[in-house]
Amino acid sequence: MTHKNDFSRRKFLSAVAATSFAAAVSQSFPTYGKLGNTSGKLAALGGSPIRTNKAIGPKWPYVNEKMVENIVSTTKSGIWSRIQKKGGNVDTFETEFAALIGANHSVGTGSGTQALSTCVEALGIGPGDEVITSPYTDMGTISSILTSRALPVMVDLDPDSYQLDPDEIEKRINKNTKAIMPVHIMGMPANMERIKAIAKKHNLRVIEDSCQAPFSRYQGKAIGTIGDLGCFSFQASKAIACGEGGAVVGNDTALMDQCFTVQNRGASKEGRNETIGPKYRMNEFEAAILLGQLPSAKERFEIRNKNADYINAQLKGFPGLVPQKRYEGTESASYYHYALTYHKEHFDGADRSKFLKAVNAEGIGFGSYIRKGLHREPWIQHILGLDGFKTMYSEARLKEYQEGMNLPNCDRICDETLVSIWGSGTLLGSKNDMDDIVNAIMKVYDNRAQLKSL
Numbered sequence: 466m467t468h469k470n471d472f473s474r475r476k477f478l479s480a481v482a483a484t485s486f487a488a489a490v491s492q493s494f495p496t497y498g499k500l501g502n503t504s505g506k507l508a509a510l511g512g513s514p515i516r517t518n519k520a521i522g523p524k525w526p527y528v529n530e531k532m533v534e535n536i537v538s539t540t541k542s543g544i545w546s547r548i549q550k551k552g553g554n555v556d557t558f559e560t561e562f563a564a565l566i567g568a569n570h571s572v573g574t575g576s577g578t579q580a581l582s583t584c585v586e587a588l589g590i591g592p593g594d595e596v597i598t599s600p601y602t603d604m605g606t607i608s609s610i611l612t613s614r615a616l617p618v619m620v621d622l623d624p625d626s627y628q629l630d631p632d633e634i635e636k637r638i639n640k641n642t643k644a645i646m647p648v649h650i651m652g653m654p655a656n657m658e659r660i661k662a663i664a665k666k667h668n669l670r671v672i673e674d675s676c677q678a679p680f681s682r683y684q685g686k687a688i689g690t691i692g693d694l695g696c697f698s699f700q701a702s703k704a705i706a707c708g709e710g711g712a713v714v715g716n717d718t719a720l721m722d723q724c725f726t727v728q729n730r731g732a733s734k735e736g737r738n739e740t741i742g743p744k745y746r747m748n749e750f751e752a753a754i755l756l757g758q759l760p761s762a763k764e765r766f767e768i769r770n771k772n773a774d775y776i777n778a779q780l781k782g783f784p785g786l787v788p789q790k791r792y793e794g795t796e797s798a799s800y801y802h803y804a805l806t807y808h809k810e811h812f813d814g815a816d817r818s819k820f821l822k823a824v825n826a827e828g829i830g831f832g833s834y835i836r837k838g839l840h841r842e843p844w845i846q847h848i849l850g851l852d853g854f855k856t857m858y859s860e861a862r863l864k865e866y867q868e869g870m871n872l873p874n875c876d877r878i879c880d881e882t883l884v885s886i887w888g889s890g891t892l893l894g895s896k897n898d899m900d901d902i903v904n905a906i907m908k909v910y911d912n913r914a915q916l917k918s919l
């Protein structure tokens with residue numbers, strides 16, 4: 466039961482063309498509201514919704530018969546831990562995943578957080594050291610640094626890409642800085658060209674938090690293979706999922722051997738007990754689920770890209786919602802979320818919350834994703850009060866650390882501007898589903914005068 470398309474795309478596009486000159490001159494878009502048939506009542510105010518069947522895309526997480534077979538055969542085999550057999554599921558997964566991503570090596574772990582933590586520890590980063598990263602991420606990013614008792618230094622974002630702003634990174638580098646941990650947020654590549662150049666200049670390591678970005682490509686390379694090490698998550702909501710799981714990828718054999726040793730509670734592949742390390746091993750069941758879905762994972766990635774490109778094309782020139790900025794050389798993205806910047810001045814000044822309420826009532830599940838940057842969460846007070854941190858870091862340094870948490874662009878993204886729709890499943894929908902997304906946006910836009918009544 467689809468609501469007929471009231472909002473002629475052709476009309477919209479020609480309106481864009483006709484008004485763009487005047488708009489550029491007047492710096493406002495008053496004519497956008499006059500797109501012909503804009504009659505209609507927002508569903509939030511009792512009108513009929515664009516879509517009544519809210520879920521878009523197939524059931525998630527992705528399941529196929531091969532995954533089920535793998536679980537059954539693994540269960541029956543009694544080989545449940547990777548140390549029971551050479552060439553078992555985890556070993557095979559590591560070989561296949563490295564090949565799929567285009568890295569020389571891969572090490573499986575029990576989560577993305579564990580993968581990141583493995584990298585921090587393997588690079589010898591610890592008390593007294595600083596790692597520069599984003600405040601706009603999963604807590605696992607920050608946690609991986611804190612677990613080694615180093616300081617996660619969060620810097621402000623590019624307001625249009627929601628990624629680390631390279632200029633802000635440079636400002637915060639000091640003699641304690643050991644690494645940069647860029648987060649490819651939403652699966653969109655961060656500005657790796659600048660980040661790599663900064664790392665080279667200051668002799669820093671780069672750990673890519675690619676947890677949301679399997680298969681994303683940038684300047685001819687796969688995300689996760691551009692820095693020293695890259696990390697992936699296979700948590701249930703991610704594009705490749707096994708419940709909880711993760712992997713490190715890298716090209717440097719010695720460093721990747723060190724990653725293996727760290728995640729194997731300090732024991733090397735040869736069985737020598739060499740270093741400090743937690744036990745972060747992926748188990749054979751996790752790898753069984755992953756092996757069943759890897760052969761078709763890239764197909765799903767391509768569909769998400771096709772669908773995102775389609776929505777982008779439909780919204781081209783629309784000033785009210787602008788898709789996440791792509792840095793030069795971005796070839797594709799994993800779209801963990803499909804995100805846009807909301808410009809309320811083009812919605813009669815209605816706050817984002819009203820737009821979200823309206824578009825959700827139309828049957829499209831946009832949200833605001835991360836509600837608060839991690840610089841505004843209570844863990845900071847917690848670590849500043851810990852005896853261990855007070856022993857490792859001087860009072861002056863902890864004070865300075867706390868004072869560096871002024872990140873206005875991140876705050877604005879969280880509080881006012883970012884809207885997104887979860888991509889892993891949603892962007893696997895049909896073209897009609899994508900049209901519903903665009904039509905719901907445009908219905909709210911055309912009827913924006915009603916937003917003040919919400």
Ligand SMILES: *Cc1c(COP(=O)(O)O)cnc(C)c1O
Pocket residue numbers: 576577578579602603605606648649650674676677697698699700709710711
């Ligand atoms: C999911 C995620 C993590 C953590 O991965 P887990 O597997 O949940 O531990 C880290 N960083 C980012 C950007 C993520 O999206």
